[in-house]
Amino acid sequence: xxxxIAAAKDSILQLTEYIKSTNPNIKIGFCGYxxxxxxxxxxxxxxxxxxxxxxxxNLTSVLATxxxxxxxxxxGGLYAAITQMSWNNGTRVLFHIGDxxxxxxxxTNMQDEYPDGDPNGLTAExxxxxxxxxxxxxxxxxxxxxxxxxxxxxRSIIGEFSIFELVEGVPIELINKFAAATSxxxxxxxxTSTIETRRNLNSSPQKLEIDRNIPDWGTRxxxxxxxxxxxxxxxxxxxxxxxxYDKKNLISKTFHFKVAQKPFAVGVEKYAYYAINTKYDxxxxxxxxxxxxxxxxxxxxxxxxxxxxxxxxxYLAIKFNSKARGKGxxxxxxxxxxxxxxxxxxxTRFYISELELQDAVNSGVIVEYRPxxxxxxxxxxxxxxxxxxxxxxxxxLGRNGINRCFLDSHGCNDVCRQLRLPTRG
Numbered sequence: 480x481x482x483x484i485a486a487a488k489d490s491i492l493q494l495t496e497y498i499k500s501t502n503p504n505i506k507i508g509f510c511g512y513x514x515x516x517x518x519x520x521x522x523x524x525x526x527x528x529x530x531x532x533x534x535x536x537n538l539t540s541v542l543a544t545x546x547x548x549x550x551x552x553x554x555g556g557l558y559a560a561i562t563q564m565s566w567n568n569g570t571r572v573l574f575h576i577g578d579x580x581x582x583x584x585x586x587t588n589m590q591d592e593y594p595d596g597d598p599n600g601l602t603a604e605x606x607x608x609x610x611x612x613x614x615x616x617x618x619x620x621x622x623x624x625x626x627x628x629x630x631x632x633x634r635s636i637i638g639e640f641s642i643f644e645l646v647e648g649v650p651i652e653l654i655n656k657f658a659a660a661t662s663x664x665x666x667x668x669x670x671t672s673t674i675e676t677r678r679n680l681n682s683s684p685q686k687l688e689i690d691r692n693i694p695d696w697g698t699r700x701x702x703x704x705x706x707x708x709x710x711x712x713x714x715x716x717x718x719x720x721x722x723x724y725d726k727k728n729l730i731s732k733t734f735h736f737k738v739a740q741k742p743f744a745v746g747v748e749k750y751a752y753y754a755i756n757t758k759y760d761x762x763x764x765x766x767x768x769x770x771x772x773x774x775x776x777x778x779x780x781x782x783x784x785x786x787x788x789x790x791x792x793x794y795l796a797i798k799f800n801s802k803a804r805g806k807g808x809x810x811x812x813x814x815x816x817x818x819x820x821x822x823x824x825x826x827t828r829f830y831i832s833e834l835e836l837q838d839a840v841n842s843g844v845i846v847e848y849r850p851x852x853x854x855x856x857x858x859x860x861x862x863x864x865x866x867x868x869x870x871x872x873x874x875x876l877g878r879n880g881i882n883r884c885f886l887d888s889h890g891c892n893d894v895c896r897q898l899r900l901p902t903r904g
Contacts, residue, residue: 491509491538492535492538492539495507495531495534495535504529505529506527506528506529507527507528507529507531507534508524508525508526508527508528508534508564508565509523509524509525509534509537509538509541510522510523510524510525510556510559510560510563510564511523511524511541511556512551512552512553512555512556512557512559513551513552514550514551514552515552515555515592515593515598516592521552521555522552522555522556522559523541524559524560524563524564525537525538526564526565527564527565527566527567549579549589549590549591550579550580550581550582550583550586550587550589550591550592550593551577551578551579551580551581551582552581552582552597553577553579553580553581553582553629554581554582554597554601554602554603554606555597555599555601557573557575557606557607557610558601558606558609560573561573561606561609561610561613561615562609566613566615571613571614571615571616572615572616572618572869573610573615573616573617573618574618574619574620575617575618575619575620576619576620576622577619577620577621577622577626577629578622578623578625578626579623579625579626580625580626580628580629581596581597581603581629582594582596582597582598583595583596583597585603585628585632586628586629586632587625587628587629589625603632603633603636604636607633607636607637608636610637611637616640616868616869617633617637617640618640618641618642618643619633619640619641619642619643620642620643621642621643621644630642638877638878639866639877639878641866641867687741687742687745687750688741689741689742689743689744689745690739690740690741690742690743691743691744692743693739693743693753694739694740694753696737696755696762699737699738699739699740700737700823701735701736701737701757702735702736702737702738702821702823703733703734703735703821704733704734704735704736704819704820704821704822705731705732705733705734705819705820705821706731706732706733706734706817706818706819706832707729707730707731707732707786707817707818707819707820708729708730708786708789708790708815708817708818709723709724709728709729709730709786709787709789709790710728710730710790711790711793711794711797712790712791712794718791718794721870724783724787724790726783729786729818734756734758734819734821734832735756735757735758736754736755736756736757736765736767736819736821736832737754737755737757737762738752738753738754738767738830739752739753739754742769745771746860748770748771748781749768749769749770749771749831750768750769750770750771751766751767751768752766752767752768752769752830753766754766754767754830754832763834764834765832765833765834766832766833766834767819767830767831767832768830768831768832768833769828769829769830769831770782779829780872781872782818782829782830782831783818784870784871784872785816785818785831785872786816786817786818786831787870787871788861788863788871788872789815789816789817790815791863792813792815792861792863793813793815796811796812796813799811802898803894803897803898806897806898807897808893808894808897808898813861814833814834815833816831816832816833817831817832817833818830818831818832819831819832862874862875862880863875864876864877864878864880864881864884864885865877866878866881
């Protein structure tokens, strides 16, 4: 156990260096637990800080001693992390690294000084429900197979959560596994800047005047910026790999354009502006969309999410169409978007750009549910539901979205039969 704890400490320190270099605004804290027999050393808490040197000093003071090889005060440790740490701002992520289960026959058949469960009256239900009420995302780093039953119990209470396999590794291997596993979480968090970022929750979106008239482009200034996008994944492995969508992998090209001063439409999340791509002669008409602001700086994270969703959806549409070809199944047409970055009017601005469709049907968002593909089916603003809550923005409703927005209402049709998909009982 001591070797595993030491390796985990080392990997956490490596991870903090990575976080520090990618997003210094992320706050990080630590709550360590041992067992009830360790008395005053049972819990060791270092509250959230954005001082990485302070965190490093605190973590190096944690000793890999205490307890025995058997059930630990897991519930006490989780409850302390939830209630005694300052979860003040932003999205909260709790990464739990554990080698042994909580006390109680419910979790283990190992020798246990507390076979009836936690001696302080904590239960998995009240601890995990408290965590849910605090909007804390839970991830688990699995070191041994002794925690398998605990994982099943936890999932029966809070549903699916991500597990990172760190089983049966010698300490140095555990460092590499842990660093690889946590880097995917950190990359997503860094990309979207969600952990402990300060925001004004009471502010209202800025309201802009709508002008549906196409502007006189001769009076609009020419702007030089950059258009950024991700390559479309080549396979499912790349699609699932969050590191594929690291900002370092964005493709950047010079972009010349003009954009209307006022939006011509507004949707639930975005304003839509007339614009032209001046690289071509004659210029090509496009639509550029800007997210509604809430009083904070332009939220780059949302534009990066849209760019990632666009690349991923393009891959899915291509794969679907390859299966549909020759079967009389209408193709799915997807309007791919790019991120545009440009500095003008004294600040850096971000937009999502896409080709303008006839009658400007891409002025807002599609809200009408279409159970069956039509002869011409176009996706413009897709939402992706995924069990990883840190991906794809606030329109990702997780497993509930998968079930309620698709599985619960889906009835197999000719498309399913043509593709020979298994029917749901």
